[in-house]
Amino acid sequence: MAVTGSPEAQKSAGGISRDVLVRWAPLLVLLVLMAFFALMEPRFLTVRNFARILIAASPALMVAIGVTFIIIMGSIDLSMEGTVSVCAVSFAFCFIWLGGTLASWAWLALPLALLVGAVLGFVNGLIHVKLKIPSFMASLAMGFVGTGLAMVMTGGDRIRIEDELFRSLLTERILNFPLMVYVAGLFVLIAWFIQSRTTLGRNFYAVGGGEELAHGSGLNVDRVRVMGFTLAGVFFAAGALLAVGRIGIAETATGNNFMFLSITAVVVGGTALWGGIGGVWNTLVGVLIVFVIGNGMVVIGLPGYVQDGVLGLLVILAVILSTDRKSISFVK
Amino acid sequence: MYQLKKVDKKFPGVHALKAVDFTIGRGEIVGLVGENGAGKSTLMKVIYGAYQPDGGTVTIDGKTVRFQNPRQAMEHGIGMVFQEQSLITNLTVMENVFLGFEQQFVRFGVIDWKAMAAAARHQLQKVKLDIDPAMTTAKLSFAQRQLVELAKVLTLEERIDGDLVILLDEPTSVLAKEEVELLFSLVRELTSRASFIFVSHRIDEVLELSDRIYVMKDGEVVDVVDHDAAEVDAIQRKMVGRDVDKEYYREQKQKPFDPSSALVRFDAVSVAGNYQNISFDLHPGEVLCLVGTEGSGREAILRTIFGLEKPSSGSVIVKGSPYSKATARAAVERGVGYVPRERKIEGIVNGMNVYENMTLSQMANYASNGVLKIAEEKALARQWIERLSIKTPDVYKDCGGLSGGNQQKVVLAKWRSGGSDVILLDHPTRGLDIGAKEDVYDMVREMSDAGAGIVLVADTLEEAIGLSHTIIVLKDGVFQKRFDGSPGDKPSLFDLVHHMI
Numbered sequence: 001m002a003v004t005g006s007p008e009a010q011k012s013a014g015g016i017s018r019d020v021l022v023r024w025a026p027l028l029v030l031l032v033l034m035a036f037f038a039l040m041e042p043r044f045l046t047v048r049n050f051a052r053i054l055i056a057a058s059p060a061l062m063v064a065i066g067v068t069f070i071i072i073m074g075s076i077d078l079s080m081e082g083t084v085s086v087c088a089v090s091f092a093f094c095f096i097w098l099g100g101t102l103a104s105w106a107w108l109a110l111p112l113a114l115l116v117g118a119v120l121g122f123v124n125g126l127i128h129v130k131l132k133i134p135s136f137m138a139s140l141a142m143g144f145v146g147t148g149l150a151m152v153m154t155g156g157d158r159i160r161i162e163d164e165l166f167r168s169l170l171t172e173r174i175l176n177f178p179l180m181v182y183v184a185g186l187f188v189l190i191a192w193f194i195q196s197r198t199t200l201g202r203n204f205y206a207v208g209g210g211e212e213l214a215h216g217s218g219l220n221v222d223r224v225r226v227m228g229f230t231l232a233g234v235f236f237a238a239g240a241l242l243a244v245g246r247i248g249i250a251e252t253a254t255g256n257n258f259m260f261l262s263i264t265a266v267v268v269g270g271t272a273l274w275g276g277i278g279g280v281w282n283t284l285v286g287v288l289i290v291f292v293i294g295n296g297m298v299v300i301g302l303p304g305y306v307q308d309g310v311l312g313l314l315v316i317l318a319v320i321l322s323t324d325r326k327s328i329s330f331v332k
Numbered sequence: 333m334y335q336l337k338k339v340d341k342k343f344p345g346v347h348a349l350k351a352v353d354f355t356i357g358r359g360e361i362v363g364l365v366g367e368n369g370a371g372k373s374t375l376m377k378v379i380y381g382a383y384q385p386d387g388g389t390v391t392i393d394g395k396t397v398r399f400q401n402p403r404q405a406m407e408h409g410i411g412m413v414f415q416e417q418s419l420i421t422n423l424t425v426m427e428n429v430f431l432g433f434e435q436q437f438v439r440f441g442v443i444d445w446k447a448m449a450a451a452a453r454h455q456l457q458k459v460k461l462d463i464d465p466a467m468t469t470a471k472l473s474f475a476q477r478q479l480v481e482l483a484k485v486l487t488l489e490e491r492i493d494g495d496l497v498i499l500l501d502e503p504t505s506v507l508a509k510e511e512v513e514l515l516f517s518l519v520r521e522l523t524s525r526a527s528f529i530f531v532s533h534r535i536d537e538v539l540e541l542s543d544r545i546y547v548m549k550d551g552e553v554v555d556v557v558d559h560d561a562a563e564v565d566a567i568q569r570k571m572v573g574r575d576v577d578k579e580y581y582r583e584q585k586q587k588p589f590d591p592s593s594a595l596v597r598f599d600a601v602s603v604a605g606n607y608q609n610i611s612f613d614l615h616p617g618e619v620l621c622l623v624g625t626e627g628s629g630r631e632a633i634l635r636t637i638f639g640l641e642k643p644s645s646g647s648v649i650v651k652g653s654p655y656s657k658a659t660a661r662a663a664v665e666r667g668v669g670y671v672p673r674e675r676k677i678e679g680i681v682n683g684m685n686v687y688e689n690m691t692l693s694q695m696a697n698y699a700s701n702g703v704l705k706i707a708e709e710k711a712l713a714r715q716w717i718e719r720l721s722i723k724t725p726d727v728y729k730d731c732g733g734l735s736g737g738n739q740q741k742v743v744l745a746k747w748r749s750g751g752s753d754v755i756l757l758d759h760p761t762r763g764l765d766i767g768a769k770e771d772v773y774d775m776v777r778e779m780s781d782a783g784a785g786i787v788l789v790a791d792t793l794e795e796a797i798g799l800s801h802t803i804i805v806l807k808d809g810v811f812q813k814r815f816d817g818s819p820g821d822k823p824s825l826f827d828l829v830h831h832m833i
Contacts, residue, residue, distance in 0.1 A: 197703055197704055197706070198699070198702045198703055198704060199695045199696070199699045199702050199703075199704060200702060202688060202692075202695060202704060203695075205681070205683070205684055205688070206681055206684065206688075206692055209681035209682055209683045209684055210680075210681040210682065213679065213680070213681055213692075214681070214692070215660055216638075216640075216660055216670055216672065217660075217664065217692045217693035217746070218660055218661045218663070218664025218665065218693050219661070219692070220661060276681070276682065276683045276684075277683050
């Protein structure tokens with residue numbers, strides 16, 4: 001009996017171990033990386049250094065979560081750099097115009113920035129769905145429009161936000177971590193709630209897992225897509241606010257680098273590019289991997305350009321791991 | 333002379349070919365007929381090298397051959413003209429004709445287009461097609477493309493020594509009547525160059541063209557008839573010749589339906605290119621079965637009821653009112669549920685678990701202000717897992733990991749739990765094992781007892797006869813005949829086949 005039973009047991013054990021591997025590989029990679037850097041340089045394992053990693057990661061985490069929803073739907077959003085810039089700049093203008101301190105009506109600039117992000121995302125989604133332009137092209141174009149728009153608004157200038165209350169995002173620390181880390185944590189929880197507890201979140205997975213079927217089950221797939229891009233826009237705006245809070249400056253360049261960082265983080269975290277698989281926690285781990293590598297390389301004294309190379313290799317590795325190549329015959 | 337002797341082919345659970353003998357001589361046209369699933373396509377695949385036989389021998393002029401792939405078969409003179417046209421539409425005609433064999437025109441690493449065009453023109457002359465070989469294939473009509481395919485296969489003539497055997501798989505399915513005549517006269521002329529195996533579900537055409545006809549049933553050749561001795565009726569009888577097992581299809585559980593009201597009313601409905609002038613009523617408790625060959629319009633009718641196809645004329649009334657705008661969403665809201673043929677692609681969402689799949693079509697009932705009531709979803713899933721005895725460890729199991737039968741049950745639970753009472757089933761038992769099929773039959777009976785109307789496109793004719801109250805036979809999108817399927821008074825397989833082909 002044991003002999004006849006074993007092939008099947010092995011098979012299922014193999015199947016499970018693959019599933020388990022795919023699910024836990026990102027976390028494992030993160031832990032191995034941290035152990036590696038800690039061995040190379042004990043200073044890596046200090047609270048002070050962790051705080052540094054989290055501060056750097058918070059804005060990118062917001063952007064990455066936004067794009068996670070889109071990737072779960074099987075689309076892609078590349079408009080983040082433009083959207084972040086426009087949101088940062090409009091926040092800064094409005095903030096200063098309304099008084100320049102959170103203690104005044106200027107706090108209204110915060111929800112306004114989120115609204116700007118939502119509008120940009122909504123337009124992005126409409127262009128993609130109504131004009132039937134592939135999402136990567138529609139969003140890439142919208143991103144350029146955003147960058148251009150931010151440039152027109154600022155004329156190339158930097159806008160300084162010197163309000164102490166707003167800067168307390170960075171300066172005020174609870175348990176050695178600045179406020180912005182907690183704000184980012186709060187947004188992660190909101191994102192997780194949307195993903196797991198709302199019809200919208202469920203619809204993202206349905207569209208990504210089987211668009212034909214979602215349509216055949218009576219879902220308004222177009223509406224889900226537009227809502228997804230709108231939601232992503234809101235999270236891009238949150239990323240913009242944290243980015244401004246971190247440096248105290250809003251400018252066209254605020255949005256730079258977010259595209260590569262966020263997409264890399266989402267993929268490294270194990271969210272599948274063809275949709276339906278992954279989620280907020282994957283992205284959190286992915287962002288941490290990306291920033292631990294960045295920080296760790298600096299700590300052990302490697303030049304910055306090595307970092308990009310390592311990240312690139314990691315992306316390929318992550319996609320190899322998360323793809324079941326047997327079920328895919330052609331890749332375009 | 334191409335010959336198969338005692339050729340066997342087995343797949344897991346299916347004995348697809350049972351000791352098949354098959355012979356075709358030089359210049360012959362041989363017909364091959366049989367019901368869906370009789371083994372025609374398996375036999376063809378063995379002949380053109382896509383499958384390797386498990387037993388028996390294949391000989392060409394007395395020499396035993398064994399093909400590992402279609403390309404090797406082509407090198408021995410066996411070519412296939414596909415039913416699903418295999419031309420790449422964005423390439424030119426000549427590129428298609430010599431696809432994979434461009435090397436002969438390469439000079440110093442560059443393709444000599446003039447030489448290729450000349451060669452292609454020569455091939456096209458064989459099939460009497462006067463077109464520019466540099467034309468994009470997409471611009472050709474279906475009939476022209478068919479001829480290009482034939483020309484492509486005829487290039488073998490120059491490439492190999494020995495005789496050609498060309499398989500024609502349903503070559504007439506997309507052709508108009510005059511085009512069929514042209515094709516047939518062409519094939520007759522081409523017998524000087526090659527022999528042909530002609531596979532079609534249109535028996536009259538097979539009879540007209542073939543010198544000899546092989547009749548297949550259940551993986552066996554049950555008869556070989558000469559052209560002169562062939563009769564349509566006799567062949568059709570040989571193709572079926574089975575009785576329907578009443579127990580198996582739960583016939584004793586079939587109850588009369590209520591003819592006084594109609595759930596779905598089709599009044600002279602046509603969808604251009606699919607079917608014309610179809611009328612029927614679907615009543616509560618009725619199982620209405622649409623019978624016909626592939627492409628007879630069965631699936632298109634289901635899609636019309638579900639709002640995926642827009643009627644070009646006539647009216648579709650679902651539960652008393654017509655669709656103002658035909659969309660799947662409107663259909664779902666009215667209580668129409670669609671169980672499509674490909675479960676993996678369209679039935680369940682891979683990666684979503686059991687309860688998520690079950691509430692997919694009715695999420696609004698399990699949410700307030702967009703926030704899901706997951707506890708209620710799970711309760712619903714547990715209830716239906718129990719009711720349909722769905723084999724799953726728990727409600728969190730990814731539906732992609734369930735067996736086909738259990739996936740089917742999840743899909744049916746999705747529609748029934750949402751209160752759908754018009755259920756459209758497209759090949760609901762395809763690919764299921766016998767036990768799972770019986771479960772589906774039980775569910776069909778249970779649904780119709782509960783007053784749901786079911787439109788069924790069955791996997792086999794036996795299934796259609798066994799399950800249905802009413803059978804509508806279609807051929808090429810046109811209504812042929814309506815049969816009453818009350819228990820004890822069901823039509824025979826022969827009755828149906830007679831009107832189908």
